[in-house]
Amino acid sequence: MAYPFSSDHEMIREVLSDFLQNWYENGKGPERIYQSGKSFDENIWSRFAEDLGMAGVAISEDFGGGGLDDLGRVVVMEELGASLCAIPFLTTGGVVVDIISKIAKNQFKEEYLQKIAKGKIKGIFCPGHLSEEKKCINSANADTADFILISRLKNKIIEVVCLKVGTPGLEINSKKTIDPTRSFSDVDWSQVSDRDFLPIGTAEINFFTDIISQSQISLAAECVGGAQKCLDMTLEYTSQRVQFGRPIASFQAIKHRCADMFILIETARSAVYAAAVATKDKKTESSLIAKAYATEAFFKVAGDAIQLHGGIGFTWEYPLHLFFKRSRANRSMFGMPSEDYKLLADNIFGDKP
């Protein structure tokens, strides 16, 4: 059991890895989703949530969850990344669980968290307080949600409200995307009547800093899992592919590229684990670094994996393109890496040009 994980973490990793790789089936799992025209597999979600109890891995045990910390979610996200499993854990099991756990009143908490833990409902969060407009562009997993949490600014306090999908006036328009393994939709609640918003709690503005950190760590963990899978596939392929009478893995050009992939993955991994265990005062910065670095690392590694696979690497039949597309999609989530680095620079210089 490797630092910083406990035996609980290792246990869920083992169970999940088998379960998800089984589903992944050398790329056939994601391909089936793509062919089905749906954005995710209801069946795998209910088994993931109900049988394995993973949807609520971060929900308190009082509400039927797993009661694990950020590291628990890191494990789940790594394994989801390695299988490109199209289920909405990042949103439902992540930000939604955190917001409800931290600010909702007991009755709401009890009902929603228990249902989430059982896989009965899925939700997303739209940070409405960031804009005047009552809509959210390119929201992940919105088309599979049963309810939507929306934040809105009211006298410098943020109010979070809940909106059930199906409420008159609520529009969710899913889009066709390059990455077929995660859906993006525009959510518009401008036409929803005021009385249909169910208030669930209020929070200070900096509350959302922690919420964002958690999502950044989860996304970064997914990148590490995906990148590791790309390297594993590359090591396997290059050890079997023979050219000039020897496995191409014996050429230094290949070995050195794989070494560089390993360096990126392990440093990204360090960043993710450090952010997951960071104390409160270091959380914001370390999560930002983890997210910026890991999304870039995944993109680079996925591209390298295609290169080292030669011709088969850029076919539709072989699953590497799915990892490459996911890695690109992740660069666009929660801000581009260049925006993250801009923020970091502003902090370093203590100014904002």
Place this chain on the structure above:
Amino acid sequence: MSDLRNKFSKWMENNFCGEYECLRGRATPGDEDAFPGLRLKWEREMGAAGWIGIGWPTEFGGKGATLDEIVGFNEEYASHGGPGRAGHIGETLLAPTIIAFGTDQQKARYLPGIKAGKEFWCQGYSEPNAGSDLSNIKTKASLENNQWVINGQKIWTSLAMDSDYIFVVARAAEGSKGRQGLVFLLVKLDQPGIEIRPIKQMSGTAEFNEVFFDGAVCSNEDIIGGVGDGWKIAMALLGFERGASTLGQQMTFADEFRQIVDLAKANGSAKNPLIRQRIAKSYAGLKIMRFTALRTLEAAEKGDTTKEGYISKIFWSSWHRELGELAMDVMGKEAEILKNGEYNKLQKLFLFSRSDTIYGGTNQIQRNIIAERALGMPKEPRGGGTVMKG
């Protein structure tokens, strides 16, 4: 903060001052030839107060400090601006080797001098034709009248000019090749058969040397292990550096980084968005370097060997070389100008950091090591040209 760390912090505060003030932040790689005499005196100061060899077992005069305490010690040392440690090769590399493999006589003879900060060691591994291919050692050692007679040449020997002794890997068995037939010898430098010549680097400084052996001698009692054990001992020695000092090294890096940020603010290059992106990436790299070192150390503390340890050298050296390039770009037009006819600290950093990715195993060798040991890829062919299966 641990007791030991606390105590050391106070000691540094009370003792690293006065005449030693000028050593603050000095003698880091690229500057290791600064104030040689005073630095050796500083080592004696550290030794007399019992701060050398804190990680050694108590029976050899150490404090049996835990890895955490050693890390804390190194961080305190760096945060007080302590100069590069002239005795680190003896303290952190040779001493643990003697403790693990040496005879009682060798322990009694050599450990006290290291611990007191009075005897300094350098490492005689590389040769003109044994660089990346380290086992291609040609320096010969032959046993005559119960003493080893050494002929040959070592190169890239750090700090030889300030050292009293050198540990030498030499070929003892006639006709042996590669890792076979080597011996590991402890040799006094001040003797007629040895000549040391400094190598001036592109940074203008000279911390590496050539060491020539022309009938130099050491006693038969000064061999660690037996004939044929030289390679094993030489590699074990490198393994004793478990990375505890890397966190101290990173604090030096952090100082350099901070200096570049300050300069960027002062000369306006902080307004350049591309410079800002590079500064932010450099900062992220520095943090990640620390996170990775801590991860490796935590694992080591639990007795696990983890694979990410293999990336340490290539990651820090590449990061540091880029920092040097960034420093020059932040300096802008002034980067090319010598004030007072000398390289300033950042210019030295820029020039010396070109060697970071070469010494101690080039980046190319590091990639081979990572590919073969961490990833299990096929090994490089040796000599005959056949590819061995990994």
